[in-house]
Each structure stands twice: as C-alpha cells, then as structure tokens.
Amino acid sequence: MSDHPVSLSKKAWPYVATLSSASVMLLAFFIPSIQDQYDRYQSRKVIGKYVALGDELMDEERYDMAEKAYEKAFELSLQSRLEIEMKRLKARVHRMSLLVEWGAKPPEDLEEVDFQLLLHLQKGPEAAKERSFTLNSYASYLAGSKKYPEAEAALTEALRIDPASAMFHLNLGNLQDQRGKKDEAMKSYLKARELDPKSLNVHYNLGLLYVEMGKNTEAKQEFEAALKISPDDADTQKQLKQLNRKTNEAPPP
Known part of the structure; x- marks a missing residue:
C-alpha cells in the first residue's frame, strides 16, 4: 500500500472538466446569444x-390608420x-362606422369573413361589450350588402347584449325604415331618443321619418332639437328650410 494516497480531487478533475464542457455546450445551444436577446428586446x-x-x-x-399600425405590429411579431x-380585425371591421350613410356600400376590401372571425374570437362575458360593437358594424355591412334579415338578426343580438345602447336602437330603426317598417322604426327611434336625448343623429333621423309619415309639426320639432345640439349642421338646416317652405306653401286646411 502506497504511503502517498492519490487525491480524490485530482482523480475527479478530468470528469468534472468534461462535465463542465458539456454543460457549456448545452447552455450555448439553448440560451440565445446576447445579441439575439438584445434584438428580441428591441423588436x-x-x-x-x-x-x-x-x-x-x-x-x-381613425380605424383605417389603426388597422395599418396593428398590421405592422403583427408582422413584426x-x-x-x-x-x-384581434386588435387589427377590430379596427378593420369598425371602419363601417366611418360611413356617413347607414347601409352604404361596404369598402371593397372588407369581407364578411373578417366579421365572422372576430365574432368567433369574441366569446365569453369578458368580451361581451366588444362583441356588441362588432355586431353593430356587422349589421351595417350586411345592410350595405342588401342582406336585411341577417342585418336585423345581428342588431337584435347586439341589443340583447347591450339593451341600453341608443346607437344600436338608432341603427335598428334605420334598418326598419329601410325595409318599409315605419311603425317599428318609430318605436326604435323613440327608444333611442329616450336613451340619448342629446344625440343629433337620433333627432335628425326621427325628423326624417316624421316627414315621410306626413307629420310635419313633429318633424319640425325634431329638426329644431337637432340644431340646438349642433347649430351648424348643414343637413339639418337644409331639411328644416325645406319643411318650412313646404308648410308655408301649403293651403290652409
């Protein structure tokens, strides 16, 4: 037996060195380089x-510009x-609300599948509010595509989610008026006015319906109410002038 036993640490060193070398190689494989980490951080x-x-x-x-910003972010990710x-799709479909006239022809690059996909993603109670707005935009798209029953179904679902939305009642009235359902449109407009008596669009559209129904006194009241809210609104001024001229020219009863 030797008087000078071999140190265990010396015997183990080659094995430890080999293990350390393997660990370094594994770490180098799995952990991104400092440059990669910095690039990802910047991205x-x-x-x-x-x-x-x-x-x-x-x-x-400014939904059209918002869509482009989200599109770039999604591309970089x-x-x-x-x-x-989801944000990009939301901006895309909300472009329908930029159209001045209800039921106007939708933009050519907007497709029904955009609405369907977003509605598919907007499930659950936490997304209910956003879903109702998407349904409202979808109804406008469908009305512009002459799909009136589908548009009414979308608005009905939107109102089921948010029955206190004056805008949804207003658009339902627009759709019903468009379909010749004057009495139903009247109920929807009056409900919208009840919910938002300071809405220029509600008073204006209700005034137009009264004109169609031959109720000139009520129409005049609505147009005047609209001008109190927005005195410089050219469309309302024009309608009130035409109504006053028509009333003045009419023979006495």
Missing part, C-alpha cells in the same frame, strides 16, 4: 410602439401574437 419595443399607436388611433376613431391580430 418587442418596436412592436409595443406600433400597438400603442394603433390604440391611440382607435380612440380617435412573426404573426405569433393573437391579441394583436
């Missing part, structure tokens, strides 16, 4: 800025972030 920052810009544009109701795609 996330840029994506975040595009999303923030899109959010600001949405608040300003390598199409991996579903929440950005």
